[in-house]
Amino acid sequence: MAESKRHRDILNLLQQNGTLSIAELAGRLGVSFETVRRDLRPLADNHAIVRMHGAVALPSMLGEAPFERRLRDNPEAKKAIARELAATIRDGDSIMLDTGTTTSILARELLGHRRLTVITNSSDIARTLATSNENRVYMAGGELRSDNGAAFGSTAIEFISRFNVLHAVISVGAVSAGSGILDFDFEEAEFARTLLTRGDRRIAVTDHSKFNRSGLVKVCDFSDLTHLVTDGTPPPDIMSALESAGVTCLIASLT
Template identity: 35%
Template sequence: MALSFRQSEILDLARSEGRVVVEALAERFNVTVQTIRRDLSELADAGMLDRVHGGAVIRSGMSNIGYEQRRRLNEDAKAAIARACAQAIPNNSSLFLNLGTSTEAVARELLNHRNITVVTNNMNVANILVGNESCEIMVAGGLLRRSDGGLVGDLAAQIIEQFKVDYAIIGTSALDEDGDLLDFDLQEVRVSKAIIRQSRRCFLVTDASKLSRSAPARIASLREIDMLFIDQPLPQALASKCAEWDTKVVVAG
């Protein structure tokens, strides 16, 4: 498909922000909403976007989008989520942080916490927390995933299983309507499962774009999560399930 200049810009916006909205695009390009809807439909037909109510998102697939692209997606939302999560973590506590740009945002918000111990399989988290001299950092060994600095696989899971911490802070690649946390890498999923088992309380940090994505491997259910930090209210059906499961939802922003 040969893209028009406008369609190329729309696709770039969707890649950088995760989602585009019909009305905002119509105003940006000074065209009608019907014109934008046609653009989005053509991009969806070409397999580049998925249509959602009011707009479109980058098409989900069987592989994750690149780390640098993920790092730039929804940065303001991730920062607000991270601030809210960090406020729920007391000084003098121990915690796990797993892979993901959302957990890296939390690490930045922990730089002023005192006397914390962090166990992580995320090299980026470890490098961020070097700036907190009051933080003891333990890095789980394992297979280094060069694309994002993640340590995954059996060895990483075995090391995680040697600890029992106060809090786990985890991210996810997708969150489906059943309340299941999903990911793309089975080796990463094994580590995340170990992290959940070995923590007294588990917090999920994720922006609302994950509600529009899918991935093939299941990590856990929101039933196993104590608190969910997100930037937008959940769909009513999922919010009702969280209430039934005693999973507290914190909308940050």
């Protein structure tokens, strides 16, 4: 691939996705970390991109939090996934949710439910569900991140470890047939891994764009899940791995 074409590909990916990690860019382009870093240098020197903490973005997108940008990625797919999962949750159920765009949309789909017990590290989810329909909402403590208003770290993990719930739901950064469920942030992966241990149903939610995507940090094996909810049939290798692990795959309809 000619260098100028790869530069265009990088800029197109950033335009479509907002902020991307170096690992994610390498996976999307099918090249090594070092190749991506080398390609990014002239773009950064020419101020076409901005580099920050292992990730890159377009300068025009820095005024908006990455979480807010991700809410606009595949919105119909995420709403369909949220509807599919919400239909399996009953009034009075207990549910634990990590922070993520799909789990935030799920919280909105749950506004029609009553008397839920909700445990989360997301201020957005807590705010959505705390004041409606006799719900009880518990929020993990700690410093809230500026981009997504969520708490991570040992305090948040210790807090959620006190609860056992019927539904434990995590959002997903990447899904790999060989590696399982992956993310791009160590603390987020650690929190999600602990969250899954607290539920009778252990559920991952992801739209189809995350399949066979590269991730930096492993969250869990497929065998740590009971369900995966998505908007399209996974590729054969992932579907085979899910079936071998005994995971029920729920496919949401977009219609």
